[in-house]
Amino acid sequence: MSDEMRPRIPFNKPAFVGTELQYIKDAVDRGMLCGDGEYTKKCSSWMQKHFDVSQVFLTTSCTHALEMAAYLSDIKPGDEVIMPSFTFVSTADAFVLWGAKIVFVDIRPDTMNIDENLIEDAITPRTKAIVPVHYAGVGCEMDTIMEIARRHGLKVVEDAAQGVNAFYKGRALGTIGDFGCYSFHETKNYTMGEGGALVFQDDAYQERAEILREKGTDRSKFFRGQVDKYRWIDYGSSYLPSEMNAAYLYAQLEKSEEINRKRRKIYDFYHENLKPLEEKGYIKRPFVPEEAEHNAHMYYLKVKDLETRTRLISYLREHKIYSAFHYIPLHSSPAGQKFGRFHGEDRYTTKESERLLRLPMFYNLSMEDVEYITDTILAFDF
Numbered sequence: 591m592s593d594e595m596r597p598r599i600p601f602n603k604p605a606f607v608g609t610e611l612q613y614i615k616d617a618v619d620r621g622m623l624c625g626d627g628e629y630t631k632k633c634s635s636w637m638q639k640h641f642d643v644s645q646v647f648l649t650t651s652c653t654h655a656l657e658m659a660a661y662l663s664d665i666k667p668g669d670e671v672i673m674p675s676f677t678f679v680s681t682a683d684a685f686v687l688w689g690a691k692i693v694f695v696d697i698r699p700d701t702m703n704i705d706e707n708l709i710e711d712a713i714t715p716r717t718k719a720i721v722p723v724h725y726a727g728v729g730c731e732m733d734t735i736m737e738i739a740r741r742h743g744l745k746v747v748e749d750a751a752q753g754v755n756a757f758y759k760g761r762a763l764g765t766i767g768d769f770g771c772y773s774f775h776e777t778k779n780y781t782m783g784e785g786g787a788l789v790f791q792d793d794a795y796q797e798r799a800e801i802l803r804e805k806g807t808d809r810s811k812f813f814r815g816q817v818d819k820y821r822w823i824d825y826g827s828s829y830l831p832s833e834m835n836a837a838y839l840y841a842q843l844e845k846s847e848e849i850n851r852k853r854r855k856i857y858d859f860y861h862e863n864l865k866p867l868e869e870k871g872y873i874k875r876p877f878v879p880e881e882a883e884h885n886a887h888m889y890y891l892k893v894k895d896l897e898t899r900t901r902l903i904s905y906l907r908e909h910k911i912y913s914a915f916h917y918i919p920l921h922s923s924p925a926g927q928k929f930g931r932f933h934g935e936d937r938y939t940t941k942e943s944e945r946l947l948r949l950p951m952f953y954n955l956s957m958e959d960v961e962y963i964t965d966t967i968l969a970f971d972f
């Protein structure tokens with residue numbers, strides 16, 4: 591195919607497996623569209639079983655799951671929360687909402703995850719929680735992080751937005767810390783448009799989580815017949831997604847293996863075929879530690895510097911390929927300066943984030959397109 595005839599290749603398209611509309615229709619036919627109906631239950635049970643986790647609360651976003659986790663962790667004004675600066679804004683926002691000060695620490699250049707060896711030095715008497723972000727669905731060094739947290743009496747909230755159906759030493763990401771937060775945004779592996787989930791193992795949090803998610807009421811208990819009327823019990827908000835969204839997600843969870851397999855195929859193709867560029871020293875490819883089983887959430891490469899990345903992005907766009915970069919480090923953003931501080935030296939966060947480029951990666955991307963993208967990159971003048 592000549593370049594002119596080739597349709598543009600977007601950076602992302604929400605996954606579509608084929609059964610979504612049928613399930614949405616079924617949800618509509620059931621005549622109850624608000625949250626916590628049949629499809630919400632199906633999604634929750636699916637995750638309980640597949641991720642071996644006791645509690646699953648479907649939410650309207652991962653941002654909201656993080657907000658819930660922060661509230662359940664008793665974050666109060668002035669408390670400090672440790673996290674990487676190389677992450678999406680929600681990781682920090684959810685804690686800032688409750689008055690926390692964010693303490694950013696540097697990342698490891700190999701995985702782009704928080705450097706577990708820098709965490710302990712950032713702990714002060716005000717520290718309340720550690721928030722590891724499993725970048726690209728590659729697990730952080732959770733054994734070390736949990737050991738530090740337990741020794742200092744800190745909560746661990748895993749931002750597993752990108753880590754759904756990925757594992758660390760055989761355990762599902764999100765189920766290792768005190769709380770785990772998933773995203774089902776359309777850019778993630780499994781989607782419902784906008785959505786997420788809060789998961790945790792300790793049943794002692796169940797009641798508070800239910801009340802928080804149901805506008806501060808004990809409506810969940812009421813529906814189980816445990817109380818004869820529902821009342822305002824505590825602070826709460828509205829974190830329930832509708833059944834239409836849950837129906838879309840359930841179709842995808844059912845096909846999770848298929849989605850996973852396809853994403854792995856794309857990942858492996860990029861990884862194998864871009865290897866010569868790494869051998870020539872032009873790029874760095876993603877690294878996955880032995881303990882981590884990733885979910886092919888994204889494929890990124892790191893080029894020499896910002897200038898090369900800018901050139902590569904426009905070169906790809908000329909070939910109708912849309913790539914993306916992220917994140918502008920939170921500590922150098924206006925809100926990051928207001929709500930947080932960087933502890934220690936920024937050796938890698940800024941430098942590595944400026945080199946990083948994400949390639950198109952989505953379930954319905956054809957292998958022919960993946961080949962074309964790879965060949966186009968191989969022909970770039972690094």
Ligand SMILES: *Cc1c(COP(=O)(O)O)cnc(C)c1O
Pocket residue numbers: 650651652653654677678680681723749751752772773774775784785786
């Ligand atoms: C996508 C993402 C979020 C936010 O997820 P939403 O469901 O859009 O709120 C949070 N953290 C990370 C690391 C993400 O990638």
